[in-house]
Amino acid sequence: MLGTYEVALIKISEKGESIDFNTIESEIKEFLNFYVSYVSENPMSSERLPTIINTLIHCFVKNHLDKKVNTLKITYSNIRETEALASEIKLILDILEIISTEKSYLPSECYEILYKLRKKQLHFLVRFIYFERVKEKKQNAQKIIDQITEEFVNYSQRSIKGAQKFIRNLPTEKQDEDSIKLMITLKEVDKLTAEYYKEAYSNKDILKAWTVMDKIKSFLVMKAFKENVPLSDSLLRYYGEEWALLYIFAKICLLKMEVAKRGGLLSQKWEREVFEQITKSLQIAERLFKYEMTDTKDYTLKIMTSSFSGNFSEYFIYELCQEFFECGLIDDKTPSDFRDLLECIKLVSKEDIKLNDVLEKGKPDIDIHIKNKCAIFLKNAKIESNEMKKIWGEINLCNKNGIHKIFYCINFIKNIEKIEYVRKSFEKIKKYYVDLNLEVFDIKDVVNVLLAELKRSGKSKLNFSELDLYRVLDY
């Protein structure tokens, strides 16, 4: 049975959007401060009071603080003032600590708001440093960035921990709802993004930042493609573009280092001068980016044809298939998602595994054809509408030749903003060719699984980093 308190709180929560919190903000702050000092001196074991306070805080956080942070415009002069807002949220977190909120989403929500606030400040400061000319101001801004990013990482971690606690207390059927999956995915992305910002803007280790960005992209691919988490196009595009900016920046920096190094070794004065000019120009280009490179470690640039990665990738996967045929294991430890594919490879004779097999002249070849078993197509480039037409052609060819099991391995990292398009296109194909057994994988996962399975079967470890391998393969 509901009491009048509960009725009032339900009604107030329903009216949350029409409450003008700005006019009563001072009363609320006063009340929150009073509550904190009161509870420490007057323990009250009532179960209803914390529930009431929790509901009131929720209404305030959702309808006021969150909106306030979302609409906040940060300037150099108000950057310190925004600390008042951060203090207000921290005060609420202190209260939530006092009242047991195990089952509440509020602590996670508050940490997420703090995270958003710090992110806004960080974006402003990065922009500020980019345009500012006064060295001292730049240095001050950098000091704030260093401090902010530390907190930033902490808030993102607490935000996800709070959400995990909240989910654990939900009924099992609720835990699998799309909205819950999306919420936890976005918090994971926040956590990785905080790590990325720390490397890029505080530690200024661009190559490490780029590695974190790789992790973010792989995570987004896994969530969007495998787990069907409805991530927005703008979110996917943001990370795709940020990755591209870092990639180009890192290349310019490495080129600058190489030109400077090689220039110093030249014998002719005029040649050295030309190289010095090139170095200076690259330095100017470097400054057009919002990043800084402080350490280049042992990275180097290589020149190769644009088709090399794709061709090498095909060859490499083909070799892995051959190896798996020789010594791979099919048992209860075989990853279930890949069992079908691995069984196809294992249960044929070695000669039946063909690379670039041409079935009909003038028609597309099958990248890896496992005769009488399946066709494996590898798509390492961006998938545009022309490529989709080609895929229809490949599937039609397989269908005509009685190949009913087809695996597509797609480079989703390169197609991160097209995941939905790819998914829908393959759904359409599956509806059209109902008799075909069609499966789509991320190409990186296929290589990863094959390497892991070979390791499991006793093959010696690679003597280079897997990350370097993926870079050469362009994953």
Added chain:
Amino acid sequence: MRLRIKESPQEIERKFNQICRDINRFILREDSQIPPQDLFQQLDDEFENVKKKYKEQNDEVNLLHATHNYLWRKSFQFIQDAPTQSLKLIIKAISILLKRHALREYNNDSKECWGHMR
């Protein structure tokens, strides 16, 4: 000389509590309704009487208790058309409840503390 006997809180708040119960009846209906304005007018008038008496008796504890109950009911008067005002009253009511608890501890979750709200 007539001997003046001090009224007990039950006597002082009898009418006031009856009005509170009448207001509750509207709020706690299944289709929860806002009580009529004249009931709030009665609540205002009766609270003034209660307040006056407790002030005369210098009874801060019961004055705070009654004030909390008054503000709490009063918040329903504005909940529909002026929710900001309503929330302000709710916050004030809880603050007063806590102040009252600090002066003399309520038996937690007992009728004494929450009973009037039901």
